[in-house]
Amino acid sequence: MKSLKKRRRIQVIVVAALALAVATGLIGYAMRDGINFFRSPSEVIAEPPGATEVFRIGGLVEEGTLQRGQGEAVKxxxxxxxxxxxxxxxxxxxxxxxxxxxxxxxxxxxxxxxEASEILAKHDETYMPREVLDALKEQGVYQEPGEG
Incomplete structure (x- = not known):
């Protein structure tokens, strides 16, 4: 009688482990297109990503380079x-x-x-996304407010 209970318990554990593995695999498969890696301009120039890879780039909009084209086109x-x-x-x-x-x-x-499909800007004069801030500090460009 004990061996039947033990066998049943092992079967339940194995089925639960398989279900967990399948669920984890399905979640990972579903999220593969939703994960966007952040890159700084220096990283993009050093190691250009593939033309089909969707990623995020961040930094400062270079002064004197903003050009508005016809309609909603911006460079x-x-x-x-x-x-x-x-x-x-x-x-x-x-x-x-x-x-x-x-x-x-x-x-x-x-x-x-x-080729940007979405542009996000800072929401006040002190906020900057952590990834952008880290990249600017790494390049020695960013100074804390008031240091200046």
């Missing part, structure tokens, strides 16, 4: 102080988007140009 360059990457975006920019301000864009890098 500018994003920099981290070490490198600069041209960006093209078609759409409505956030209200706080401006030159010398922090931004993060989501898109692809095709033929040396970052």
């Amino acid at each position: 500018f360059r994003v920099t981290d102080g070490g490198a600069s990457v041209p960006v093209v975006f078609t759409g409505v920019l956030p209200d706080l988007f401006a030159e010398n301000q922090g931004m993060i864009g989501t898109g692809t890098y095709v033929n040396g140009v970052f």
Whole structure:
């Protein structure tokens, strides 16, 4: 009688472990397109990603590079102080988007140009995304407010 209970318990544990493994695999498979890695302009220039890879780029909008085209087309360059990457975006920019301000864009890098599908701008004068802040500090460009 004890061996039947023991066998049943082992079967339940094995089935539960398999179900957990399948669920984890399905979650990972579903999220594969939703994960966007962050890169600084220096990282993009040093190791250009593939043309189909969707990622985020962040830095400061380089002064004097913002060009508004026809309709909603916009061109500018994003920099981290070490490198600069041209960006093209078609759409409505956030209200706080401006030159010398922090931004993060989501898109692809095709033929040396970052084609953004989404642009995010900082939401006040002190906020900057942690990834952008870290990249700017690494390049020696960023100074804490009041240091200056």
